[in-house]
Amino acid sequence: MKVAYLGPIGSYSYEAARRFFGKEREKLIACETIDDVFETIEENRAEFGVVPVENSIEGSVSTTLDYLLKSQVYIVKEIVLKVEHYLCAREEKEQILTIASHPQAFSQCHDYLRKNFKQAKLIQVSSTSYAARMCAEGEVDAAICSSFAARQNNLKILAGPINHDNNYTRFFIISKNANFEKGEKNKTSIIFSTYDKPGSLYKILAIFNLYDLNLTKIESRLAKTNLGEYVFFVDIDGFVDEEDVSDALKVVQRKSTFFKLLGSYSVVCPDK
Numbered sequence: 001m002k003v004a005y006l007g008p009i010g011s012y013s014y015e016a017a018r019r020f021f022g023k024e025r026e027k028l029i030a031c032e033t034i035d036d037v038f039e040t041i042e043e044n045r046a047e048f049g050v051v052p053v054e055n056s057i058e059g060s061v062s063t064t065l066d067y068l069l070k071s072q073v074y075i076v077k078e079i080v081l082k083v084e085h086y087l088c089a090r091e092e093k094e095q096i097l098t099i100a101s102h103p104q105a106f107s108q109c110h111d112y113l114r115k116n117f118k119q120a121k122l123i124q125v126s127s128t129s130y131a132a133r134m135c136a137e138g139e140v141d142a143a144i145c146s147s148f149a150a151r152q153n154n155l156k157i158l159a160g161p162i163n164h165d166n167n168y169t170r171f172f173i174i175s176k177n178a179n180f181e182k183g184e185k186n187k188t189s190i191i192f193s194t195y196d197k198p199g200s201l202y203k204i205l206a207i208f209n210l211y212d213l214n215l216t217k218i219e220s221r222l223a224k225t226n227l228g229e230y231v232f233f234v235d236i237d238g239f240v241d242e243e244d245v246s247d248a249l250k251v252v253q254r255k256s257t258f259f260k261l262l263g264s265y266s267v268v269c270p271d272k
């Protein structure tokens with residue numbers, strides 16, 4: 001069994017993959033981008049993929065949402081991890097002029113960076129562990145990454161955790177097969193769009209109300225067809241084999257102009 005993740009080793013996606021699939025490194029395929037993780041699954045080069053989807057400070061990971069809309073993969077599990085970022089470098093430095101990290105990580109450390117490194121050049125790269133590697137190779141003065149990535153690359157931790165409080169990221173485990181397994185806490189995710197008429201969205205939301213279902217997330221994104229045309233990403237508390245969930249989804253599907261079931265899955269939060 002192979003598992004694709006956003007690499008290299010030491011990214012938070014790696015940590016999510018390792019926590020869920022265990023430590024056997026041969027199983028894990030490091031990809032350069034989130035796009036590559038989805039393509040690896042679609043092309044059957046791995047059974048599972050691990051992708052970040054939403055962070056408590058910075059919000060949704062748009063590449064992941066876009067691929068969920070356009071590709072034929074399912075969500076089979078959610079894992080929520082506490083994310084702690086550190087400022088790392090090869091050695092203690094008087095002046096740090098360049099800092100590399102993933103754009104999500106920069107945003108999650110926004111206040112610290114404004115306060116301490118207003119003049120530094122922030123270099124956006126594909127993952128925090130890639131930033132750590134760049135720093136180890138001398139391409140930048142410092143990196144923002146996990147303490148694990150710092151150790152892997154022989155970097156010193158200069159400060160941290162430097163992120164905002166309560167920094168958690170949701171990761172999805174994705175697969176080409178709709179192997180939906182129920183756990184203790186379950187969710188179901190869909191995408192729908194509706195008519196461009198007064199009350200259309202309200203009528204769909206009324207269906208969830210009628211079946212007494214709790215929505216844990218609703219987000220609109222451009223459908224990438226025409227400006228002003230949107231799709232709605234919705235997460236629902238509950239598993240698809242429960243009567244109220246499956247009945248509600250049948251009605252929602254009937255009333256939508258577009259409907260896609262992304263998955264029904266259990267949620268694990270090992271850090272909470």
Ligand SMILES: O=C(O)C(=O)C[C@]1(C(=O)O)C=C[C@@H](O)C=C1
Pocket residue numbers: 006010011012013014052055061083102104105126127128129169
């Ligand atoms: O760069 C990494 O280490 C990642 O796994 C990516 C990512 C993200 O895109 O959200 C994952 C978790 C953190 O929120 C920051 C970065």
